[in-house]
Amino acid sequence: MADDDHTPISAQQARQLFADWRDAQAVVLAVSGGPDSLALMWLAARWRKALRRGPQILVITVDHGLRPEAAREARDVKRHAAELGLPHRTLRWRGDKPTTGLPAAARDARYQLLARAARAAGASHILTAHTQDDQAETLLMRMSRGSGIAGLAAMARQTERHGVIIARPLLEVSKARLVATLAKAGLDFVSDPSNVDPRYARPRWRSLIAAFAEEGLDARNLARLSARLARANAALDVVTDGAERFLALRDHDPARPGFEASAFAALPAEVQVRLLLRTIDRVGHEGPAELGKVETLVAEIDRAAAENAKSPSKIALKRTLAGALITLGRDRLRIEPAPPRRGSRR
Structure with a gap:
């Protein structure tokens, strides 16, 4: 939306924001009572x-x-929902709480509770109030962790989690616009003190965005960058799909694990990384591979292939990663399940 950041959302704009879910049988709104989720509820009801x-x-x-x-x-x-003619339930996260990693644990518990309730109600989607500001914060946090292109694409408009679709209709809307919408509607909201608690990473990044905005790196531009990276990531996934099909067609024996070494070496580095990552995740038995480790492995394969071209050997490189065994031979890069570790049970 190109309107000024402090402009309330109109009825027409609300129709555009929620249009994707018009044909759903039922949806759940995740509402905490803060400004973002309260605006989500008010707009969805309208x-x-x-x-x-x-x-x-x-x-x-x-x-x-x-x-x-x-x-x-x-x-x-619950009172606001009743005023809007909407049914409401409160779910509680019970049991002991962790002393470390509390925000992540609370988030996972929240989604599990929401998903269970959504399935029970016959709802296909859970609508959350993630905003443009949240997207910008997520991008910065993932940049600080060294995420790749897929991670820097940040939050998608829709993702599957716990058997339901998490939908984010407000992802291109600023928090300021939602606050303005509530002000126009005359609705009060609460502020969770944990949202400004410097003990947690997200509030610390949130406080930095104001300083970044002085140099033009505001939430809108950060979210725009995230959207462009999401577009690039989708394109690279398509290219990687094509590369995988191409390598499969070159194989006279599709049952052999891995790829023709020379054909793999001719691929762009980013496609090599993605193809190796997805193959290791497919055949390995120790969970998803870390991007950084796969990038290191691709560089090692390139160096080993160059050395093997000068002085050929039967096995130029052998590595294990995430439960997969990667072997570079004279003409083939094999990726297959690794033998169990000594003392491990499978």
């Missing part, structure tokens, strides 16, 4: 009311049991 036929909407609030105010905030969401 959108649904304008439709002759559309999905059933169920509002769900997850009380993580981490703050005494959370129960009251859930009741406030």
